[in-house]
Amino acid sequence: MRFTITRENLQQGLAAVGASIPTRTTLPVLSNILIEAGEDGVQMSGTDLDIAVTLRVPAEVEEPGAITVPAKKLQELARELPEAPARVTTTGERFELTCGKATFRLNGMPRDEFPTFPEVDFASSWRVSGELMGRMIERTSFAVSTEESRPILNGVLWQLGDREMRMVATNGHRLAKLTIPSDGANAPNADLIVPPKALAQVQRLFDPEDEIEVARSENHLGFRKDGTRVYTRLIEGPYPNYEQVIPKDNDRIAIADKETLTRSLRRMAVVASDQTHRVRLAFVGTALRLSVETPDLGDAHEEIEVDYQGDALDIGFNANYLLEVLRYMPSDEVKLSFKAPERAATVEPTEASEGAYLCLIMPLRLLE
């Protein structure tokens, strides 16, 4: 293998792929980056076996070939290179990089030891805009569960339908759902449960203007645009029936200024219990009284103005869950809906901006 590459292209490729390479692994080759020189340039790949990332960068290839080299060392090296094109050659498992008058040799491992990428057939792919994809991921993936006994909840549900697609994530305490109209060109009707780490790579590696090609196999999902590809294992379903738990009859409605509510909640959170983060919300007329009481620490009270319709209501929440949901609300005002102190509450933006966004939060039971 022999090629010449600019320092910038080398750095860019390494940085993009480096994030997918695990720092600690039982399989030594996984801490390596796969470098393949071909007609279209140089392709760099990394994987942690669940997610694989490939990126193509321009280079003058004189002799095609492939090798794997320690990713971290090569990345550090690329950062320190002088501003000159780098020339890469390989001899057997030896990787040699010359830049200006400096020469580096790293011991690599043969390509055969690198895991093969999942077979995903892009012939039956569908397309989705990078912007839409990014928005759906951002607004939902924060809500996934970090607890490992129910792997399904560790993933984001991506539902593809004829006229719309939807992402849903929940940890059993709160849920986020974004539904976006889509023409569904070529898209299969499918429920895909995708690890959020893979979605983060998609968000990072594709631009909003990109039309991303997506294809699936039995157990994997692939995303690609030009030379950039992300593959991920899919989490096996079925996803719990979330529609069933989203309340339809919440009849106590509050419209609140997002900023005002957020700031007040942040102040309350300071005094809230470390263990439960509980904040109490009392809606009466146009007033929302927020309060916290923490034994051994103290209490806090604040009243803010809201537009509230319905019977008076006293309800408790984990302040962190409320704050998190508010952070992702795209409008200045938010609509909160309730049924009863022990029932699910919903938070929605007041203006529908391309799609229906809904977050749901389960309350904390208040003590009498």
Add this chain to the structure above:
Amino acid sequence: MPRRIQVLPDTLANQIAAGEVVERPASVVKELVENALDAAATRVEVVIRNGGKTEIRVSDDGYGMGREDALLALDRHATSKISSEDDLRAVRTFGFRGEALPSIGSVSRLTLETAESGGVGNRVRVSGGRIMGAEDCARQPGTTVLVRSLFFNVPARAKFLKSAAVETRAIADVMTSLALANLSAAFRLESNGRTLMELPATRDLPSRAADLWGDEFAGALIPVDHRVDGIEIAGLVDRPDAAVSGPRRVHLFIAGRPFRDRSLVAAAERGYRTTVPRGAKPSLLLYLDVPDGRVDVNVHPAKAEVRFGDPAGVEAAIEAAIHSALSGVDSAATLDRRPPPPQIRTPARESGSDRGPGTGRPGRPAAEARRTPEGQLAFFVAAAPDREPAEDGTVPDAAEQAGIEADNRYSLWQVHDSYIIAETRSGMLIIDQHSAHERILFEALMRDFDAGGRPSQRLLFPVTLRLSPGEYAVVEQTQSLLAMAGFEAEPFGGRTVIIHAAPNPHPWFDAERCLREMVAELAEGSELTRAARTQYERLAMTFACKAAIKAGQRLSVEERQRLFDELFATELPYHDVHGRPTIVRLSLDELERRFGRHG
């Protein structure tokens, strides 16, 4: 008609009294050494032969007595120590009944040699209670009592004496007790020509403990220092991780006088609860002082027991004293092979210029108490420098007391996703993240129980648990308690339970597994559940154990800091709920030793 009732002759009365006071050679030693200490001796030497059965010699360098006093001392109820009823209530000397010397004299062949400073020596010989003679003799100031042929005239009593080895051990125990109560006096015990005990005078309890039992034992003791409601408690107790090994020593003192009290030992053990495994027996060297009139020491002729006006208050104070001792960094387990002895502060002492009969001398806690408002315990007051307020007057928090500099507070390392290492002024702390979180969760839930329960996170997807009949019964019985702990578990019939709401202690918490394991442990019982004192505690312990962050959980920098801060906000940050350490210390000294830098 002959008269049937007659007044006993003194010798017989003394023999009967001796039955109460003088049981065995050890009681002779106790009475005589106490007399020596009451006479302000700085050195007391006890020489015994054949377990004291053949001979006991107690010599001191105290005040000594003149001829008349020496004769009077052998008379019953003659004492220099009290003269009125008021004195009896506020008694501060060891002996006061005036029974000891005549009692001993009535059951042995006793020789008393004594001389006052500048006075002439006197020798009085007594045999079976009869004064056989009194003469001048040459001797240094002080007193020597030689007791030979104990119980020669009470064969029934002599027959009940144990072997020489057993009696010798009893004498050593008595001496130990007295040595612990009188640090500023030197003690020596010799048996059949062999030195069993050689204790130089000292200023602090750790050195005395080290002289008695060795550096290793003394190094595993932590200071106790507690005052509440007029009750003062000080001393040294086992560090919890040391309480499981080695022989146990229990010595209780009140106003400098040794006494026994099972319920106080039990109270101290309660103070250890959760910090030592169930059944572990910690050593206790505890010095109490209660306000005059709130203790009656005149319950037992050998004064081995006392009666408190408010025993429950004293027990509570002891428990609190231990609890507070266990909250300090000294109580943390250590990797050091030779931990430094506990830090004890000795206050500036008055000079001995005003010494004289009745007031004792400085250095004798019992006598000291009369003059210093702080009471005897000032002598033993234990205060590690770490605990004192900083120079700027700010009160340090627990982490600062542990020696964590503010700058190092947030450079916490996590190793093997299980332990957190923090740098301290004198070394490092190794924190077990699971044990630490157990302590945090346990105390938090106990607080929430006190507050009437805690809010619980309602679940979007209720969890269904199928249980064994025993486990199902546990859920039914503890349903309201579980609800206070945050588990809204509804028995659904057919051994099925539905969880509608659960606590949410950390992001990796598995409510289903936690409840399943809790219920299984509560149903089957375990060391942990048996160690609990109340239902609440049992549930809190089980919850803490099952819900705590597991070993192997990677923690972010912020999560480590939070764990660290929450741990040091607990009452007993160094101990988990199983009686295991949450923190192990490693000192720089020890590291340097291991790397061959010194020592």
